[in-house]
Amino acid sequence: MGTWDIGAFDNDHAADFSGDLDEAAPAERGALLRTALTEVLAVDADDYLDSNVAVTAVAAAALIAAQCPGGTPVTTAYGPQQPLPALAPELRPLAAAALTRVLAEESELAELWDETDEGPAWRADVDRLRAVLTTAATA
Numbered sequence: 001m002g003t004w005d006i007g008a009f010d011n012d013h014a015a016d017f018s019g020d021l022d023e024a025a026p027a028e029r030g031a032l033l034r035t036a037l038t039e040v041l042a043v044d045a046d047d048y049l050d051s052n053v054a055v056t057a058v059a060a061a062a063l064i065a066a067q068c069p070g071g072t073p074v075t076t077a078y079g080p081q082q083p084l085p086a087l088a089p090e091l092r093p094l095a096a097a098a099l100t101r102v103l104a105e106e107s108e109l110a111e112l113w114d115e116t117d118e119g120p121a122w123r124a125d126v127d128r129l130r131a132v133l134t135t136a137a138t139a
Contacts, residue, residue, distance in 0.1 A: 006113075006122040008062035008129070009078040013055045021063075021080040029084050033091060036060035037098040047106060054102045054109035058126060061095035065129045068092065068136035092137035099130040 002012040009015060017036065021029050040057040043049045063080070065071040067087050074080070103110050103126060113119040 006118050006125055007076060007078075008059045008125075009074065009076045011055050013052050014059035015078040017056045017059050018078060018080045021084070022082045026082075026085050030087050030091070033060040033063060033087065034094065037091070037094045040098040040101050041094070043101070045101070045104065045106065049101060049104070049107040049109070051108040051112060054107055057095075057098045058102060058109075058129070061099050061129050061133060063087075064091050064095045065132045065136075068132050069139070070135065071132050089137075092133045096130050096133040096137060099126055099133070102126065103130075 004010050009018060017032075021032055024032055036056045037060055039053050040049060043053070059079075062074055063084060064087055066074050067084070101107065103123065110123075113122040116122075
């Protein structure tokens with residue numbers, strides 16, 4: 001995986017996911033986000049979560065969090081260029097759960113980041129997204 005920074009879209013797979021979202025019809029974009037999240041949650045907690053699946057879920061969660069109170073807009077050039085429709089509120093707890101799985105012990109992405117000096121900053125960024133999603137899901 002080509003990664004150039006800690007942001008949700010600062011890697012090849014997330015940038016490709018952005019392209020997929022841009023190419024999809026507006027009505028299909030929410031389903032693409034849901035699929036990215038459910039792929040992570042379909043991996044049993046005892047099984048190893050592949051980083052390629054995890055980075056796409058982090059990107060999806062960032063887009064969902066951007067529509068929540070306290071969320072940060074996705075403004076990177078590597079994010080989707082086409083606007084997303086208003087996303088269903090039920091995606092929020094799903095995204096928070098997916099981020100919890102991404103941060104878990106059996107996650108290749110978390111393991112890779114933990115081996116770098118930027119690991120704590122990456123974890124803090126993902127935790128911030130999860131907090132926004134969790135707060136919005138319970139509001």
